[in-house]
Amino acid sequence: MDKNIDAINKKIQAESAFVKKIIDGMEKVIVGQKYMVERLLVGLLANGHILIESVPGLAKTMSVSTLSGLINTKFQRLQFTPDLLPADIIGTLVYNPKDSTFITKKGPIFANLILADEINRAPAKVQSALLEAMQERQITIGEETFKLDSPFLVLATQNPIEQEGTYNLPEAQVDRFMLKVHITYPDKDEELQILKRMAETNKRIEVEPVVEASEILKAREIVNEVYIDEKLQKYIVDIVFATRTPQDYGLKELASLMRYGASPRASIALTVASKAYAFIQGRGYVTPQDIKNIAIDVLRHRVLVSYEAEAQGKTSDDIVKRLLDEVKVP
Numbered sequence: 399m400d401k402n403i404d405a406i407n408k409k410i411q412a413e414s415a416f417v418k419k420i421i422d423g424m425e426k427v428i429v430g431q432k433y434m435v436e437r438l439l440v441g442l443l444a445n446g447h448i449l450i451e452s453v454p455g456l457a458k459t460m461s462v463s464t465l466s467g468l469i470n471t472k473f474q475r476l477q478f479t480p481d482l483l484p485a486d487i488i489g490t491l492v493y494n495p496k497d498s499t500f501i502t503k504k505g506p507i508f509a510n511l512i513l514a515d516e517i518n519r520a521p522a523k524v525q526s527a528l529l530e531a532m533q534e535r536q537i538t539i540g541e542e543t544f545k546l547d548s549p550f551l552v553l554a555t556q557n558p559i560e561q562e563g564t565y566n567l568p569e570a571q572v573d574r575f576m577l578k579v580h581i582t583y584p585d586k587d588e589e590l591q592i593l594k595r596m597a598e599t600n601k602r603i604e605v606e607p608v609v610e611a612s613e614i615l616k617a618r619e620i621v622n623e624v625y626i627d628e629k630l631q632k633y634i635v636d637i638v639f640a641t642r643t644p645q646d647y648g649l650k651e652l653a654s655l656m657r658y659g660a661s662p663r664a665s666i667a668l669t670v671a672s673k674a675y676a677f678i679q680g681r682g683y684v685t686p687q688d689i690k691n692i693a694i695d696v697l698r699h700r701v702l703v704s705y706e707a708e709a710q711g712k713t714s715d716d717i718v719k720r721l722l723d724e725v726k727v728p
Contacts, residue, residue, distance in 0.1 A: 402625065403625050403682045403683050404682075405682075406620070406623050406624060406625060406682030406683070407680075407681065407682040409620050409623070409682070410620060410624075410677055410680055410681070410682055411680065413613070413616060413617055413620055414617065414677060414678075414680060416608060416609040416613055416614075416617070417439060417677075417678055419468070419608040419609060420435075420439065420465070420468050420469075420608060420609060421435060421439075423464070423467075423468040423605050423608055424461070424464055424465065424468070426603055426605060427460065427464045427603045427605060428457055428460065428461055428464060429584065429588050429591045429592045429595065430584050430585075430588040430591075431457065431461065431581070431584075433579075434450070434461060434579055434581055435461070436675070436678060437577055437579045437695055438461065438462070438465055438553070439674070439678050440577065440671050440674045440675055440678065440692065441551060441553070441576060441577055441674075442465075442549070442551060442614060443614070443617055443618060443621050443674040443677055443678070444576060444618075444621065444667075444670045444671050444673070444674035445549065445551070445618060445670075446551075446575075446576025446577060446667060446670065446671065447532050447551060447552040447553070447554070447574060447575045447576055447577075448551075448552075448553050448554070448575060448576065448577045448578075448579060449517075449554045449555075449556065449567075449572070449575040449577070449578045449579070449699065450462070450553065450554065450555045450556070450578075450579045450581060451555070451556050451557070451558065451578065451579070451580055451581070452557075452558075452580065452581035452582070453557060453558060454557055456581045456582075456583065456584075457581075458555040458581060459513065459515055459555055462511075462513045462553045462555070463475070463513065464605055465511070465553075466511045466513070467604075467605040467606075467607070468605055468606075468607060468608050468609065469510075469511065469607060469608075469609050469610075469611065469614065470607035470609065470610050470611065471510040471511060471549070471610075471611040472509040472510045472511070472547070473509060473510065473511045473512075473513070474506040474507070474509035474511070474512055474513070475513040475515060476506060476507075476512060476513065476514050476515065477515050477516065478514060478515060478516050478517050478518075478519045478520035478524065478525075479519055479520060480519060480520060480521065482520045482524045483524065484523060484524055484526075484527035485505065486505065486524075487505050487506065487507050487524065487527045487528065488505045488507050488527050488531070488537050488539060489502065489503050489504040489505035489507070489508070489537070489539050490503055490505075490539065491503070491539060491540045500540065502539050502540070502542060504537075504539075504544070505537075507528070507531055507537060507546075508537070508544070508546065508547075509547075509550075510547055510548075510549055510550060510551070510611060511549075511551050511553065512550075512551065512552045512553065513553055513554075513555070514528065514552055514553070514554035514555070515554075515555050516555060516556060516557065517554040517555065517556050517567065518556040518557065518564040518565055518566070518567060519564060519565070520565065521565050522565060522566075522567075522568050525565070525567055525568060525571055526568055526570075526571060528552060528571065528574075529570065529571055529574065531546060531550070531552070532552055532571070532574040532575075533574055535548070535550050548611075548615060549611055549614055549615060549618075552575075554575070569702075572699050572700075573661065573663060573699075573700060575699065576667045576670075576671060576696065577667075577671065577692075577695040577696060578695060578698050578699035579695055580698070580715075617677070620677065621670070621673050621674050621677050622673070623682075624673040624674075624676050624677055624681075624682055624683065624684060625682060625683040625684070626669065626672065626673060626683070626684040627683075627684075627728075629728035630672075630684055630685075630686060630689065630728060631669065632728070633686065633689065633725070633726075633727065633728050634665055634668050634669055634672075634689060635665055636725050636726070637668070637689070637693060637697075637721060637722065637725050638659070638660045638662075638664050638665045638668070638697075639659075640659075640721045640724075640725050641656065641659030641660045641664075641697065641700070641701050641717075641718075641721065642659030642660070643659075644656070644721070647721075647724060647725055648724060649720065649721065649724055652717060652720065652721070654704060654706050654707075655703060655704055655706060655707035655710070655712055655717055656701055656702065656703060656704060656707070656717060657702040657703065657704045658701070658702040659700075659701060660697055660700040660701060661700065663700075664696060664697060664700050667696050668689065668692065668693060668696045668697070671692045671695075671696055672684045672688045672689045672692055675688045675691060675692050676688050686727045686728065690722050693718065693722055694715060694718050694719065694722075697714070697718045698714045698715050698718060699714070701714040701717055701718060702714070703717065
């Protein structure tokens with residue numbers, strides 16, 4: 399087994415040079431936000447969609463746009479608004495009066511990287527138009543189904559639900575996001591750097607592609623080879639089961655704080671994301687700390703809190719952190 403891990407480590411060293419190039423490219427534009435940059439890379443390598451949430455002005459859109467500029471692939475930005483229609487995203491059938499036939503007009507979803515900007519500004523029927531693309535990587539228009547090119551990744555941003563003019567995302571769609579990333583305010587030193595770098599009219603920092611889509615796809619194959627011990631697989635299952643039956647893990651007081659726990663999709667996402675996280679760290683094996691580091695991002699949108707939790711000011715983050723503290727590490 400040690401020999402296999404050594405072989406995987408060598409593969410990672412040979413094929414992961416683009417990770418540093420992407421991080422360096424992001425740092426030319428984005429100040430700080432190491433946490434967000436790492437999660438974007440995890441989603442890219444784990445083939446998982448990402449939902450980024452923060453108040454306006456914390457560089458959500460700029461981060462995704464910068465990442466797309468560093469990858470030589472097709473990028474589309476979709477600005478979600480209340481008057482947007484599903485056909486504006488996936489496309490539609492257009493009638494051709496010359497020969498009395500319908501022609502398929504593909505929508506902007508037919509790209510590699512999709513920025514769904516302010517996704518919670520559009521009603522549920524528009525948000526749900528993404529479901530088939532996110533899960534099956536295909537789009538059905540009329541009676542015809544079209545496969546989407548690989549890689550295909552949806553990077554969605556949203557402002558907090560409390561703000562006026564927003565819509566709750568359907569739970570079925572939220573579960574399709576591998577990670578939900580919360581962005582917080584920068585500290586004073588970071589904000590001073592932002593001021594010095596960006597406080598000019600018409601200031602825009604351009605980036606050049608540093609990685610090809612084929613390199614991303616090759617790296618994904620290596621991520622699949624990253625070793626995860628069976629004890630850690632059982633640890634992941636325990637974490638997910640603790641969101642459903644916390645009383646079985648000595649956390650009876652949490653049972654009343656959760657309406658629903660995470661589904662098996664969470665177990666799969668946590669395993670793949672942990673492997674991708676290990677890849678970014680340059681390792682060919684997963685550690686318990688890798689799982690802990692990425693677990694909150696995988697679970698925060700899959701654990702639904704109860705009214706009692708809301709009354710106590712408890713969030714899903716609080717619950718997941720408690721679970722991670724209490725579930726036994728192998």
